[in-house]
């Protein structure tokens with residue numbers, strides 16, 4: 554019998570990378586399974602071969618450890634041909650066999666088809682939540698979150714995820730508004746990276762008035778803008794021109810230089826890098842910054858136009874970890890294909 558699938562949400566076009574990564578995670582835990590990842594659908598279904606393996610997989614999966622997934626849950630039931638006049642009753646019937654949740658997320662995918670369901674999902678969320686509450690299926694202190702993923706307006710998957718190891722955001726998407734005076738829209742990438750990849754404690758530690766940062770490949774200044782807004786003094790390294798308003802803040806010093814051989818005179822609190830370069834070159838550069846203690850924290854993009862993107866990410870992160878281990882530095886890292894990332898992922902490293 555086919556087991557209930559695990560569902561992973563990703564950016565449309567990245568299904569095979571997400572599937573390869575989930576497969577690698579299962580393999581690392583010696584669990585056998587297979588993925589079904591329709592192209593451009595925005596999601597992956599992953600099936601374990603037996604119930605015991607599925608339980609184990611559920612116990613250890615953590616969204617923070619998965620680069621190419623934005624959200625996940627264990628889909629315990631699939632409901633098709635839902636009566637349009639009452640979709641709630643069949644969902645309640647399926648939910649009552651499963652776990653309670655501390656909340657319910659009515660989800661849709663980020664594909665063209667999925668986004669067409671967004672209005673409906675928003676509208677459906679309140680009556681469904683009220684009905685689930687009436688049935689005693691919503692408990693504030695539940696360890697789980699209920700997910701109803703609509704694939705069409707009469708077709709959904711019903712399941713749950715652990716609150717601590719999945720996202721409280723619909724589709725795992727952190728929606729941000731571009732600030733009016735930002736020099737480029739890519740400012741949102743760094744804003745999202747800071748909020749998603751750094752803990753509140755790390756943010757407090759780094760973003761103190763007067764602390765310093767270096768921005769490699771900074772022009773026109775979208776990332777520098779985020780650092781300036783958070784109170785940092787920034788060394789912006791780029792041969793290209795920086796935004797005039799940003800320079801007028803007097804929090805930015807512009808170095809017209811090749812960022813591959815520019816290092817600060819004194820260590821900075823954070824280095825960021827958004828250069829369009831081969832991922833292995835950027836990974837090596839970031840390893841040098843951390844190894845030589847020019848900075849203890851780094852946020853950078855790895856641009857991934859190639860086909861085997863998951864493999865490239867694994868190689869680049871492996872390369873940095875190897876170099877830090879050789880230097881006997883302990884470290885923490887997390888990487889994510891963020892909502893505002895396109896053909897790239899964002900990585901955060903901290904050495905202690």
Ligand SMILES: C[S@@+](CC[C@H](N)C(=O)[O-])C[C@H]1O[C@@H](n2cnc3c(N)ncnc32)[C@H](O)[C@@H]1O
Pocket residue numbers: 736737739740769770771772773774775776777790791792793810811812813827828829830
């Ligand atoms: C994607 S843009 C950066 C955008 C910037 N993060 C922002 O938010 O406005 C990449 C930048 O990297 C710069 N760049 C590429 N190679 C570089 C190098 N070797 N040294 C310095 N800058 C470099 C380019 O000039 C370009 O301005």
